[in-house]
Amino acid sequence: MTSATTRTSDRRISPVFLGIAAITAVTGWAVWTGFASSPGVAVFLFVTGAWIVSLCLHEYAHARTALHGGDLTVGAKGYLTLNPLKYTHAVLSIVLPVLFVIMGGIGLPGGAVFIERHRIRGRWKHSLISAAGPLTNVLFAVVCTAPFWLGALDGVPLGFRFALAFLALLQVTAAILNFLPVPGLDGYGVIEPWLSYRFRRQVEPFAPFGLLAVFAVIFIPEVNRAFFDGIFAVMDGLGVSRAEVACGQDLYRFWTEQYPQCTALLNR
Template identity: 75%
Template structure:
C-alpha cells in the first residue's frame, strides 16, 4: 500500500491559470510599450507596470511558501501557495489589491501579505529567518533584473518608453524591499529577527504586531521621515545606474489619465 503525502501531489505545484493570464498581460503590454504599438503609450505602460507588479507580488509570496516547504511546513502546497495564484493568499486584499491601489494612487511599492505558514512545523531559528527573508529577496532580485540594462550599460536600442517603465518598476521593487525589511512587527524584517528575540520580549510586542504596518505607513507622512526614506531609495536607484529622470518619467507616464511633462515625451 502506498501513501500520498503533500510532497507528491503535482497539482499543488502546478502554475495557476490566473498567474499565467497576468504573465501574458505583462508580456503583451511590454511588447506594446517596446514597439510603440498601442494607441496610448501611457496606457500600455500602466498595464505593463501594473501586471508586472502583480507578478512580483506573486513571486514574493511564492518565495515565502517555497522556503517554508523546504523548512518543514508541507501544508503550503494544499493551501495553493505554490501555484502562484494570488487568489489563494490568506489576505488577497492585503496581498494584491491594496499594494496595486497604492501604486496607482501614490506610486510606492507597498509590501503586501500574506501566506499563512504553520511555524510550529518549522524547526530551527535560521529556517524561520530564511522564510521571512525570502519575500524581500524576491523583490531585490526583481529590481536587479529591471535595472540590468542600466548598470550593464546596455541601453542602446531600448526605447525610451520601455526604459522609463523599467525604471519605475524597479523603483517599486526597491521601495517594497526596503519597507518590508524594516524590523517592525507585521513586516518581514521583524520576522527575520523574531526567532532570535527573547520569549518575554516577543510576548510584550505581540499585542502591537497587527498595527506595525499601519504605523509605518503613518510615519511616511511625516516630512522628515519621508524625505530620509526616499533619499535612501534614490541613492540605491543611482547605485543601480538608474537616472532620476527615468524613474520620474516612468511614474508620470504611468498615470495615463494625467498629462506627462514635456521632458517625458516618447
C-alpha cells in the same frame, strides 16, 4: 522532497497567474514596439502586471521556503500555484499594493501567506522563510535595472526604459520597507526567532498595526524626504536617474501628465 510530499495539482502553475504573466508580456511588447496608440496605457498595464507578478513571486518564495523548512501544508493551501486568489489576505497582498502604486508610486509590502510555524524547527529556517519574500523583490530590482548598470541601453526604446525605471523603484521600496524590523513586516520576522520569548509576547499584539505605523511615519514630510532620498541613492547606485523614474511614473499615471516633456521625448 517536494514531489514526495505534495500533489502535482498543488504545484501546478495557476491559469490566473499565467493570464497575468501573458498580459504583462503582451503590454511589455506594446511598450517596446510603440504599438499602442497611447503609450501611457500600455506602460500602466505593463508595470501593473509586472508588479502583480512580483507580488506573486514574493509570496511564493515564502511558501516554497516554508515547504522545504518543514511546513508541508502550504501545498494544500494553494500557495505553490502562484495564484494570488489563494493568499490568506488577497486584499492586503494584491489590491492594496496596486492601489498604492497607482496613488503614490510606493511599493507597498503585501500581506503574508499563512505559514504554520510550529511545524518548522530551527531559528535559521524561520529567518530564511521571512527573508525569502523581500529577497525576491531585490532580485526583481536587479533584473529591472540590469540594462542601466550594465550600460546596455542602446536600442532600448525610451518608453520601455522609463517603465523599467519606475518598476525598479517599486521593487526597491518594497524590499526596503519589507526589511524594516517592525512587527508585522518580514524584517521583524527575520530577527524574531533570535529574540527572547518574553519580548516576542509583548510585541505580538502590535504586529497587525506595524505596516500602518510605518506608513503613518513615512507621511511625515521630513521622514518622507529622507526615505526617498535613501531610495534614490540606491537607484543612482543601480544607474537609474530620478528623471527616468519620474518619466516612468508620469507615463504610468497617464491621466495626470505632470511631466509633459516625458511624453514629448517619446513623440520625437
